[in-house]
Amino acid sequence: MTGSAPITQDVLTIPRKLPEGARTNIVGLTRDKLREALIAMGTPEKQAKMRVNQIWQWVYQWGVRDFQAMTNLAKTYRAQLDEHFEITLPEIVSKQVSADGTRKYLVRIAGGHEVEVVYIPETDRGTLCISSQVGCTLTCSFCHTGTQKLVRNLTAGEIIGQVMLARDDLGEWPQPGVGTGESGPRLLSNIVLMGMGEPLYNFENVRDAMKIAMDGEGIALSRRRITLSTSGVVPEIAKTAEEIGCLLAVSFHATTDEVRDELVPINKRWNIETLLDALREYPKASNSERITFEYVMLKDVNDSDEDARRLVKLISGIPAKINLIPFNEWPGAPYQRSDWSRIESFADIIYKAGYASPIRTPRGEDIMAACGQLKSATERARKSKAQIAAETGTG
Numbered sequence: 001m002t003g004s005a006p007i008t009q010d011v012l013t014i015p016r017k018l019p020e021g022a023r024t025n026i027v028g029l030t031r032d033k034l035r036e037a038l039i040a041m042g043t044p045e046k047q048a049k050m051r052v053n054q055i056w057q058w059v060y061q062w063g064v065r066d067f068q069a070m071t072n073l074a075k076t077y078r079a080q081l082d083e084h085f086e087i088t089l090p091e092i093v094s095k096q097v098s099a100d101g102t103r104k105y106l107v108r109i110a111g112g113h114e115v116e117v118v119y120i121p122e123t124d125r126g127t128l129c130i131s132s133q134v135g136c137t138l139t140c141s142f143c144h145t146g147t148q149k150l151v152r153n154l155t156a157g158e159i160i161g162q163v164m165l166a167r168d169d170l171g172e173w174p175q176p177g178v179g180t181g182e183s184g185p186r187l188l189s190n191i192v193l194m195g196m197g198e199p200l201y202n203f204e205n206v207r208d209a210m211k212i213a214m215d216g217e218g219i220a221l222s223r224r225r226i227t228l229s230t231s232g233v234v235p236e237i238a239k240t241a242e243e244i245g246c247l248l249a250v251s252f253h254a255t256t257d258e259v260r261d262e263l264v265p266i267n268k269r270w271n272i273e274t275l276l277d278a279l280r281e282y283p284k285a286s287n288s289e290r291i292t293f294e295y296v297m298l299k300d301v302n303d304s305d306e307d308a309r310r311l312v313k314l315i316s317g318i319p320a321k322i323n324l325i326p327f328n329e330w331p332g333a334p335y336q337r338s339d340w341s342r343i344e345s346f347a348d349i350i351y352k353a354g355y356a357s358p359i360r361t362p363r364g365e366d367i368m369a370a371c372g373q374l375k376s377a378t379e380r381a382r383k384s385k386a387q388i389a390a391e392t393g394t395g
């Protein structure tokens with residue numbers, strides 16, 4: 001290099017910050033992708049792994065959003081990061097808090113779409129219910145989200161971003177140098193992929209986001225504290241165990257193909273037998289990691305004693321627990337919740353057959369935050385506009 005080279009270089013590296021949105025968002029990049037991006041920015045390959053570790057800890061362990069605060073990086077390097085990258089989360093548009101403490105966040109993502117995220121506090125833990133898609137391509141007849149057409153898949157950043165913004169709201173990031181957040185029970189200790197969308201139709205983004213949630217140098221949730229719920233996308237089920245390793249829940253909801261075709265139409269593609277075969281082979285299922293069978297209790301549709309007995313027979317041999325979900329009503333829903341005594345008799349039959357059969361207490365009903373009630377207000381408005389247009393013939 002000639003003597004004048006450093007001057008030229010200095011001139012070239014004066015940070016010219018790209019506009020908001022044109023920079024790469026760090027949130028949602030896997031370690032490998034972050035490494036590649038840092039190298040593309042000019043980080044020497046030999047240093048890249050260490051830089052990934054440093055940035056990773058700031059972002060996911062301490063919740064830092066400003067490169068300038070990353071004090072173990074050189075000032076010039078921080079400026080360079082600032083020029084090329086951003087650390088942004090989806091935006092909380094509104095927050096509602098239920099009488100029972102459940103919090104529902106309406107979250108805006110790129111393109112102006114909205115998804116809902118629900119935090120459910122319990123005595124010994126707190127569960128965050130996150131969304132994987134805006135809307136859903138499936139049309140389960142009892143599900144409010146199912147009445148909303150799919151708008152798009154969420155990115156990995158938008159999925160892990162839901163976890164991060166809930167931690168922001170709960171004030172749960174540890175203070176740098178004070179502790180890692182491991183000392184007491186966490187406010188946000190569990191994640192369920194049970195919000196809007198079918199996670200197995202957005203597999204790669206869900207996988208990348210959950211890998212970030214499980215990473216020991218960041219948010220560090222155990223894979224056993226993450227449950228992915230699927231309506232039964234059979235070809236992706238084994239991959240869930242292999243590539244994510246989290247727990248599995250299946251929206252079962254019926255004991256005959258005739259009824260399940262109606263309630264969970266994906267059953268027409270992969271019927272009960274095919275689904276159960278896939279679950280019998282689920283590599284991770286064991287007595288300590290049982291598969292949850294979700295079963296929504298719909299009055300006079302799927303709630304008879306005969307259904308309960310059939311259910312027990314169907315799942316025999318699968319390490320399972322059955323989660324009975326009293327149907328949550330939504331405006332215009334074509335079903336009613338089963339009577340409480342009916343739910344209890346159903347639970348009793350399952351319990352006597354040797355399965356845990358917890359009845360899921362509806363949470364956050366007063367703010368429409370319960371299972372299957374999620375549907376973003378804007379999409380609701382859009383839909384009603386479309387309906388009005390259809391009715392008046394102006395569409």
Ligand code: SAH
Nearest residue numbers: 143194197198229230231251294328371372
């Ligand atoms: N798409 C995935 C995950 C989201 S739904 C799936 O279907 O599994 C999360 C759970 O809520 C599913 O078991 C779903 O069947 C259930 N659910 C949907 N609508 C509901 C309602 N109105 N009342 C009670 N549970 C409902």
Ligand code: SF4
Nearest residue numbers: 136138140143146231
């Ligand atoms: Fe989609 Fe799940 Fe609702 Fe079915 S229950 S429509 S798969 S979100």
